[in-house]
Structures are given as C-alpha cells and as structure tokens.
Amino acid sequence: IAGITQAPTSQILAAGRRMTLRCTQDMRHNAMYWYRQDLGLGLRLIHYSNTAGTTGKGEVPDGYSVSRANTDDFPLTLASAVPSQTSVYFCASSDGPDTGELFFGEGSRLTVL
C-alpha cells in the first residue's frame, strides 16, 4: 500500500524558475493538504482541498498555487521560486476535513538558490 507519494524527493532550483511538486494518494481520501516545515516552526498550511474540484488558502499561500482535478492528485506549483521558499514540503490527506488523522507523504526537500 503506497499511501501518499510525493515527487521529487529532493530538488535544487534556481530562483525565478517554475516548479511543481507532485502528490498522489491511493486511499480515496477526500481532503488533501500541502504544508511546509521549517526549522523551529510548526508545520504551516499552504493550501488545502476538502474535496476534488475545490481548493482553499492556508496560512502561507503567497507564491504557491494548487489544483485538484481528481481525488488522487494534488500538485503544488511555485510559479517563480524565491530563496524563502527553501523548505521541506509535506503533502497529507485525511478522510475528511473534520474527521480522522492526517496521513503524510515522505516530503520534498526544496532548495532555492
């Protein structure tokens, strides 16, 4: 059982470049999330989707966009990367926005130079 798969695992990116982090889940969960994790800070929500076809902004959405064309996929795009977007990005899913625990992918470590 794969759960949640993220790609790439790690990436070094030049500032100004466009980058898409991929996330796929096989649990048929309705809700999906993108978080960033930085040293000394709690996980911060970037964007979320409560169900396919809908998305919402989290705590730190600026510079990021998402789409949810189907249940399984929830890609995160950085339109023009900046060094402050250097972070570890986690995709997560849950049965619903108000039920159950979150299941996390293994993370994508992104470095923007």
Added chain:
Amino acid sequence: GQNIDQPTEMTATEGAIVQINCTYQTSGFNGLFWYQQHAGEAPTFLSYNVLDGLEEKGRFSSFLSRSKGYSYLLLKELQMKDSASYLCAVRDSNYQLIWGAGTKLIIKP
C-alpha cells in the same frame, strides 16, 4: 492569535518515563493530535483526544484538559527508537490544524 506551546527539547534515559507537555490557545477546539516525526521522515499519527481524560495506547498515553488548554504525551519504558520529535496539533473551530513547533526527544542509554 492562535498558539501552541511545547518544549523545544527534552532528554530522558532508556527504560524511563517522560512526559511532553503541550498548551494551546486556539479559536475553538475540535480535537488534539500527537504525531511522532523521526529525523528526515514524515510525521506519523500517535493519538487523538477530543474529550477530557487519558487515552492509552500501549507504551504511549495522551491526556487532555480542555478547560486548561493543556495536553501531555506520556511515553513509558523508553526505547532508543523513541528518539524523535513529537508534534502537538489542535483542530480549531474551522477544522484547520494548528501545529506546535515540536519537542525533540533525546533518549540516552
């Protein structure tokens, strides 16, 4: 504003017991979660509390007092593999999770 406080780092001895505290101030409350995160890995679910009291799951227990905005995670019979960060998170009135910065637990032989 919303805030979750937990100690930055704790040290304990193999075989002992350790209690990791979490205090919170959030807009509403719809449950509190504890997650474990080993270095370089994804967080994994440990426990969930929505009512006051103690939830026990093997060597791990979690306690909640909603009136005090307080929870703790109790780890018994510590093993070296318990060395990890422990994350406290509260689901607020909008059903968004607010996360603490995590407590790094170091286990010494």
